[in-house]
Amino acid sequence: MRTGLVITANALLEGDVIWVTSDNALTRDLSQAQVFTDRAEAEAALAEASARTGEIVGAYLADIRLTQEGPAPAHFREAFRTRGPSNYRHGKQAETGTTV
Amino acid sequence: MYRYSEFDHAFLAERNRQFRAQVARRIDGSLTEDEFRPLRLMNGLYLQLHAYMLRVAIPYGTLSAPQLRKLAEISERWDKGYGHFTTRQNIQFNWPKLPDVPDMLDALAEVGLHAIQTSGNTIRNVTSDHFAGAAADEIEDPRPYAELIRQWSTDHPEFQFLPRKFKIAITGSPNDRVVTRAHDIGLRMVARDGVPGFEVIVGGGLGRTPMIGQVIRDFLPVADLLPYLEAIVATYNLLGRRDNKYKARIKITVHETGIDTIREMVEARFAEIAPEFDQTATEATLDTLRAMFAPPPLNPRDSATYEAARARDRLFRAWADTNLTPHRVAGYAIVTISLKAHGQTPGDATAEQMRAVADLAERYGQDEIRVSHMQNLVLPHVALDDLPALYAALRAQGLATANVGLASDIIACPGMDYCALATARSIPVAQQIAALVGALDIEQELGPVQIKISGCINACGHHHVGDIGILGLDRAGVENYQITLGGNATEEARIGSRMGPGFAYDQIVPAIERLLVAYLELRLEPAETFAQTVKRLGLTPFKTALYETEAQDAA
Ligand code: HEM
Ligand code: SF4
Numbered sequence: 001m002r003t004g005l006v007i008t009a010n011a012l013l014e015g016d017v018i019w020v021t022s023d024n025a026l027t028r029d030l031s032q033a034q035v036f037t038d039r040a041e042a043e044a045a046l047a048e049a050s051a052r053t054g055e056i057v058g059a060y061l062a063d064i065r066l067t068q069e070g071p072a073p074a075h076f077r078e079a080f081r082t083r084g085p086s087n088y089r090h091g092k093q094a095e096t097g098t099t100v
Numbered sequence: 101m102y103r104y105s106e107f108d109h110a111f112l113a114e115r116n117r118q119f120r121a122q123v124a125r126r127i128d129g130s131l132t133e134d135e136f137r138p139l140r141l142m143n144g145l146y147l148q149l150h151a152y153m154l155r156v157a158i159p160y161g162t163l164s165a166p167q168l169r170k171l172a173e174i175s176e177r178w179d180k181g182y183g184h185f186t187t188r189q190n191i192q193f194n195w196p197k198l199p200d201v202p203d204m205l206d207a208l209a210e211v212g213l214h215a216i217q218t219s220g221n222t223i224r225n226v227t228s229d230h231f232a233g234a235a236a237d238e239i240e241d242p243r244p245y246a247e248l249i250r251q252w253s254t255d256h257p258e259f260q261f262l263p264r265k266f267k268i269a270i271t272g273s274p275n276d277r278v279v280t281r282a283h284d285i286g287l288r289m290v291a292r293d294g295v296p297g298f299e300v301i302v303g304g305g306l307g308r309t310p311m312i313g314q315v316i317r318d319f320l321p322v323a324d325l326l327p328y329l330e331a332i333v334a335t336y337n338l339l340g341r342r343d344n345k346y347k348a349r350i351k352i353t354v355h356e357t358g359i360d361t362i363r364e365m366v367e368a369r370f371a372e373i374a375p376e377f378d379q380t381a382t383e384a385t386l387d388t389l390r391a392m393f394a395p396p397p398l399n400p401r402d403s404a405t406y407e408a409a410r411a412r413d414r415l416f417r418a419w420a421d422t423n424l425t426p427h428r429v430a431g432y433a434i435v436t437i438s439l440k441a442h443g444q445t446p447g448d449a450t451a452e453q454m455r456a457v458a459d460l461a462e463r464y465g466q467d468e469i470r471v472s473h474m475q476n477l478v479l480p481h482v483a484l485d486d487l488p489a490l491y492a493a494l495r496a497q498g499l500a501t502a503n504v505g506l507a508s509d510i511i512a513c514p515g516m517d518y519c520a521l522a523t524a525r526s527i528p529v530a531q532q533i534a535a536l537v538g539a540l541d542i543e544q545e546l547g548p549v550q551i552k553i554s555g556c557i558n559a560c561g562h563h564h565v566g567d568i569g570i571l572g573l574d575r576a577g578v579e580n581y582q583i584t585l586g587g588n589a590t591e592e593a594r595i596g597s598r599m600g601p602g603f604a605y606d607q608i609v610p611a612i613e614r615l616l617v618a619y620l621e622l623r624l625e626p627a628e629t630f631a632q633t634v635k636r637l638g639l640t641p642f643k644t645a646l647y648e649t650e651a652q653d654a655a
Contacts, residue, residue: 013127013198015152054129057147075577077149077516080525084150085517087445087527090180090195091150 002066003074004035005042007049008081009059017081017092018056020049026056028092030082031070036061112209115216119143120202127199144215145201148518154193154201156208156215159250160243161189161230161471161478165458168469170211172454178204183454185439185447187473187511187562189227194518223253223262223333227269229277230472233395234434234480236426239289239296242272244389245325248382252326259333263340264348266333270298274591278473281313281593282306282565284350285332288591290319297321302332302362303354306559310595311351314359316366322386324370327377331370335362396466396481401431406484409491416491418544419502424487431484435465437477437494438501438509442538446512446530447475456497464490475511476504506543507551507616508534511562515555515572516579522555524572524579525605529553532609537616546616549630550589565589567631568615569596570608581608585615585642586634597639600647611646618645 007020018026019033027033036042042061049059063074073079084091119139126136140146144155156171163171171191175183178200179193186192196204208214226246233241249268253259259266269283280286286301298320304313320328339357341347354362410417425434437457439447449457457477461469464486465479472478482490494500503509510533513519515526530553537543552566556573563569569584580602587596603611616630622641623633634642 010147010151012133015147015196015198016150053132054127057133076579077522077574080516081149085194085527086525087517087531088180 002037004037004064004066004071005039005061006030006033006035006064006071007042007046007059008033008062008078009049009056012053012055012057015057020045020059024048028095030064030073033071035064035066035071109209109212112212112214115143115214116202116205116209119205123198123202142216143201143205145196146520148194148514148520149516149522150518151195152198152201153518154196154204154215155186156191156193156213157225158189158191158213158471159225160228160232160246161473162232162243163469163471164211165462165467165469167211167213168454168458168461170207170213172451172458174204174207175454176451177207182448182450184445184514185449185471185475185477187475187513187560189230189471189473191471192514194514223249223256223259223266223268226250227267227278227283227473229271229273230470230478231277231425231434231480232272232470233393234427234432235273235275236428237275238273238428239291240272241390241393241395242270242287242289243393244386245272245287245322246270247389247393248326248386249329251385252329258337262333262337263342264345264350266336266350268329276591276593279562279565279589279593280304281591282310282562282589283313285329286313287325292319295321298325300328300332303351303359304593305349305351306562306564307349308346308557308559309349309351310559310564311355312593312595313351314354316359316363323379323382324374326382327374328366328370330373331366334369334373335365339365396468398429398432398466398481398483400429401483401485403431403484406487409488413488415502416488419491419500420487422502422506422544423504427481429481433482433484433487435479435482435487435490436472436504437479437499438503439476439499440503440509440534441498441501442503442508443531443535445527446510446534449477453497453499456493456499460490460493473511474504474509476509503543505548505550507537507546507549508543510534510551510553511566512553513555513561515553515561519555521558522572523557523574524555524581526553526555526561526570526572529570529572529581529605529608533612536609536613542616542620545626546620547626547629549616549619551612552587552589562589563587564595565593566596567634568612570612573602575602579605581605581611583608583611583615583646585639586631588631599639599643614645615642618642 022034062078064071083093125131146153179195184192228242228246266284268285269278270287272289282304288299300317301313302316336350423436466481470478510530512526512530516522549567551568552562553570554561554563565587571582582602583599584596588594
């Protein structure tokens, strides 16, 4: 299985989960995120993203698996972050129609 | 109820004005997150997994109807129409947006509420019995003492930089409903020759290193309360470890130094400082506070309507049997409103439910609502004859679940559905266990059993002191749940013992079912509770039920 890294954080104003795209935009959709396969490159990009303190909070690198459908979270915590809580249909699952 | 002085109102308004400016400066980029984080935490604002979270303090767990209505309004205007009541007598809003938070705080201040966490390594908000001022077993209302402690500790110059945060819990009755033995200092009121005093307990705490507090003074006259507390905190301030965050709580100091040495030091210090305290002034303050917390005048009431409803309505009777606690005044009861409907999120209430409870508190409950650390709401003063009408109104709101103290009255922390520190989910485990015992309809038969769930080692869900404790962990990238058995959260507090290996997310609910079924088979008679059976037999038969049956099923 091929793996990679994405840059993720929470948005400063809304507090919700975002990922960084290849043109340095912020996306609410993991499939739009830039995937790094080189750790050094990912860390350099993370340093740049972390400097965007007026837009995002707590940026870090998250592991993903590369699947037919695009990047998928490697860890269950990251999977929850793409959806929202399991007790209510709130958060991303409500906004984007992603199923649980 | 404690009434705000002009000073309190002005203080809150000023705090909110400052925080509004800080939020504006964070948004316009003049403050970095590192600069802003401590400021927002001081105002109860956390950044969680999916959103910000605002934690609002409910001092002494006491709310008026207008305050509860305001919480409902805030949840609708700036959140998703519900609030989450926690084991610390707080309410949390899970979805605020940063620019809205200053408006939310102003709305709270309109009814004298705030989100000031008194955060940091100081003496935190004192928690007290949710049945205070109403319970039949109470010696004295503990809230005037809690407020006295708050006034003494707030801005106390010596105690602003303690080695670690410091939590005090107080109960006015010998039956401990605030887990005094799991706090840095616990104060349990006892009477000696008819005179009230406190049993003083130090060094309790849960979290990473769970410990049960030990008695440092078995009877402290109430007039000596402040100098004695000061002597304890000063001793801790001297001995407490500042080199290691995980060893800094007083529980470690007590454990490492030994209770007898600590006691000698505290008593010596107490003898030294007691003369500096003005007992007459303390008595005068206490009298003022007692008047503020004075119980509502309750006229004697008949109970014929109540008795008739009991005889007639089986569901009402089941609810009354589980959700009522004896009141000190004849003809009245304390009503616990369960926020644990089977399959729902423990501790959540919708805006509509909050408004309904506020209305009911005004109509039947002397305008008072309490929040319990069990994540339920309480109407402390209801006439027995008003209960049938109250019950009908609660049923209409889905608030009449008859399960207080039973298997589905589960404490669960937010876990990985909300909390950024979590290692596993806790809410859906609670929902599934409650749905299961609801579907099997066995909880009346099971009797009292406390199930408590935490989503990480911080133990916000008190799992160590549950009859059954569940701790969610991350084992090699998979959720895994460890079970402890035999914990106790009362005056006989005990840390539960860990069973064997943990269970996967889809195995934990069947595992709990096996424990509950094993209990039904093992108990001597229906009157022997889950806790008593565990105490009598030890862990072995329960381990067998947990693990050997599983092996058979797999074979
Ligand atoms: C969701 C955000 C929360 C965060 C980030 C959080 C964080 C923490 C942390 C880090 C500790 C350990 C502190 C220490 O031992 O020094 C702690 C303890 C505690 N939390 Fe939370 N918590 C959260 C929510 C809650 C909720 C919802 C409740 C109530 C249901 C709660 C109740 C408690 C209690 C009672 C303790 C004390 C345990 C002890 O005796 O050590 N917390 N929390
Ligand atoms: S126990 Fe852990 S997961 Fe649960 S609320 Fe506390 S810090 Fe979060």
